Amino acid sequence: MFWKSLVSLLSVALVVVGIPLAIVYFNAFIVDLWWFNALDYGLYFWARVLYQSLIFTVVTFFFFLMFFLNFWVGSRYLGAETPAHHDHHSGQETRTAAVKDGVSAPRSKYQRLYDQFQRGSLWFYLPLCLALALLVAMPVFAHWEEALLFFFAPNSGLQDPAFGKDISYYLFSLPLFSLIWHELLTASLILFVGLVLLYQLELKMVAEPGQRMRRGARLHLGLAMGFVVMISAWYFVMDRHMLLYSEAHMPIFSGPGYVEMTFVLPLIWASLILFLILGGLAILYLETRKGLFALIAVAILFIGTLSFRYSSFAPELMQEYLVKPNELDRQAPYISQNIQATLAAYNLQDVETRRYPVKDIPWNTRTTEFKESLGNIPIWDEVGLHQVFQELQEIRAYYRFNTIDVDRYTVNDRYQQVAVSPREIDLDKLPAQSRNWVNEWMKFTHGYGAVMAPTAQPKAGAIDWLMQGIPPRSNAGLSLEQPGIYYGTGTYSPVIAPNESGEIDYASDNELVLSDYEGKGGVPFSGLFRRALFALYFREVNLILTDQINQDSRLLFRRNIIERISRVTPFLHLDPNPYAVVTSERVYWIQDAYTLSPWFPYAYSTTADLDGELRRFNYIRNAAKVVVDAYDGSVDYYISEPDDPIIRAYDRAYPGLLKDIDEMPEDLKQHVRYPKHLFSLQLDVYGRYHQENPGTFFKQEDLWEFPEVQWEHELHQMTPYYVTINLFDADRFEFSLLAPMNPKNKNNMRALVVAGNDGDNYGRIVTYSFPRGSLVYGPAQADGFVKQDPVVTQEFALWNRRDAQAERGRLIVIPIDGVITYVQGVFLRAQTGANIPQLVRLIANVGHRVSMEPSLGGAFIALNRTARNEDDPSQLVIPIARPAPPLEVDDAEQQPLPAADTDESRAD
Secondary structure, three states, X not given: OHHHHHHHHHHHHHHHHHHHHHHHHHHHHHHHHHHHHHOOOHHHHHHHHHHHHHHHHHHHHHHHHHHHHHHHHHHHHXXXXXOEEEOOOOOOEEEOOOEEOOEEOOOHHHHHHHHHHHHOHHHHHHHHHHHHHHHHHHHHHHOHHHHHHHHHOOOOXXXXXXXXXXXXXXXXXXXXXXXXXXXXXXXXXXXXXXXXXXXXXXXXXXXXXXXXXXXXXXXXXXXXXXHHHHHHHHHHHHHXXXXXXXXXXXXXXXXXXXXXXXXHHHXXXXXXXXXXXXXXXXXXXXXXXXXXXXXXXXXXXXXXXXXXXXXXXXXXXXXXHHHHHHHHHHHHXXXXXXXXXXXXXXXXOOOEEEEOOOOOOOOOOOOHHHHHXXXXXXXXXXXXXXXXXXXXXXOOOOEEOOOOEEEEEEEOOEEEEEEEEEOEEOHHHOOHHHOOHHHHHHHOOOEEOEEEEXXXXXXXXXXXXXXXXXXXXOOOOOOOOEOEEOOXXXXXXXXXXXXXXXXXXXXXXXXXXXXXXXXXXXXXOOOHHHHHHHHHXXXXXXXXXXXXXXXXXXXXXXXXXXXXXXXXXXXXXXXOOOEEEEOOOEEEEEEEEEEEEOOOOOOOOEEEEEOOEEEEEOEEEXXXXXXXXXXXXXXXEEEOOOOOHHHHHHHHHOOOOEEEHHHOOHHHHOOOOOOHHHHHHHHHHHXXXXXXXXXXXXXXXXXXXXXXXXXXOEXXXXXXXXXXXXXXXXXXXXXXXXXXXXXXXXXOOOEEEEEEOXXXXXXXXXXXXXXXXXXXXXXXXXXXXXXXXHHHHHHHHHHHHOOEEEEEOOOEEEEEOOEEEEEXXXXXXXXXXXXXXXXXXXXXXXXXXXXXXXXXXXXXXXXXXXXXXXXXXXXXXXXXXXXXXXXXXXXXXXXXXXXXXXXXXXXX
């Protein structure tokens, strides 16, 4: 009666709890399937489901067989003899009981219980073994993608110097082996303990007092114990390879050193051999009760070896008295291996080093190269332009510029550096009375257009817009056929498009211009069944009740591009700064994606912010470029690092997902740029590991770091920035990443590091180092010279007394014709009203020489004049501070006018 009640209760619980959970799970599964199909990734979706299910099934089935066959065979055939037999002729069962001194032993009830257990053991062990198998297999299931990569991993072509194994072994096999070892050890211990309990219980139930375990049972236990020994011994095999991740010598170098490879490694080998001998002797003793002395002796040796292996006393003693007196000689080979491995792991092994012959002014200002250099100096930075874009180009309250992206475009046949920002929708800015269901789901569905302006500005005045307004217009010959921005970097809610209400495209002078979505993005939405499932998924009943849906309606969701890419390929790690590309057809987003690993042997480990969280790794590649169409949301993946074994493994596992970079459309490919985030990370590492000589590295005598400049009472690190320069080729200006590097804890500059972005130079990194004996002023020193300049300080004081606030913009260093030059803009802001920065002056300085003029040309000519005066003191001209111009704003245009004082004769 009790069992029937329990079964009924469980059935009710299954109906009440299980069915709703199943509906919710399958609802999410179906929505995911539709979403992947809409992206043309239906086969890829099923491939992931198949791989995940197959790996989990195979691992679970393996452990199930491991448990079930051993337990069932042990209870059915190898344990105590069956205490009952069946008379086949009479069909009757007869039983015998042990008799001692004429008295029947009181064991018959145990014998009958065992008989029932033996006959029903199959049904007992099936659920038990399945539960154990699921429990043990769960960690493997959670890391199923590591198992997948193991099967599809290619060779890297690199070998570790210690064991001669291909690096792919460490990237793919060792992590999986480490995981499987834990699960196999757990399973083997459970199995061994379970068999011991089973056979002991069988003896207690049915065997005669003092009767020994059957030979088959003893052999079975011996095999189970041997399996435990072999799995445990595997640990020592992997422990050899784990030495390559030692951090015992940090902060000097990573990886093993002399002590690990000449003392600890032999101890690991000795531990492995002693453990195998110990396991064999233990099995022999349990079977024959012989060899106890040998067992104890080997156990003592094994424990002693382990104590030497894991105790810090012996290695420290060896380090102190054997290594330290000749440390550089002892550690040099291992330091060299750490350097080479780290450079390879961070893709720095091909960095070129060039000497930069620093020159002094005056320049020849009449050359084409000099004039082009001035025309490419990025005076505006992303922060300043963001404020200008917000004030002058957001236009409507519900639009927002989330990002300002620096790129290069050919405008009016001129290759130049520009800032681009799509105008994205931001429903949080809608007035409260407009926040209703129809507006949020059907009306305000998308952003509109993009803004583009040059980052260079050779003279004071207003920004020269390359693309602006709604609808987008351009005086520079640019066009944008489809300006709709349905997918972007903001927080996007789901929308239904097209719909019967019509979507707000933009607001003209007298009316709202409506449009209907014509893209292929989103999931078809017109059917009642789909509407019901989506209503359940989004917990939104209006998706069923609304009558504004037509047969062409599509549901667009997961519209944030980072969320979108992460949903498709969770195994790729995303750069925090996707950037927009404006083509003549529409706007696209390009997202840099990385492959990471903490398993590169000998390499130094670092931490970086990726995917919105800190990740620790010692191997990174910018393995893929992801393109997202801002109008229809299509996602395309292009392999940018074909030599990366991780991305090649994924390419093998998911054929058709990743394309070759050469398949990227040309109008997008010309805007691919080297990631600033990656370059900063690489330079953090390279600041130490550019010292390829082990002696120099050991002494850490040439460490580099990013400069720091005091700004508004705080120290700000000067990180890499994009600039168009001709360092790679004097005859060609290229879009590049530039980073000044200082010696550790010093303010002078030690080197300039440049990463190429164009053509064959993409990803090429060149270090321009300065001679050790020469003094090249660093950014902090240049900033100090500007702050001390009497003309600059006096004019700033005059500006700040008026109804304006003067501030200096970003300080950048740029080499011009061999001269290390610092340039920055001076911006005025109104104290009241629109807070729009306006460029009014440009500051240039070379060393202690500082000039501030209304134009770059004037500033550089003034520096030339100063240099000539220093050479000929009789021509010395004392600079006189002029009164600062007032800040004028044209209310009709709502943008700053040029400063009143623009004496162009000073630039002639």
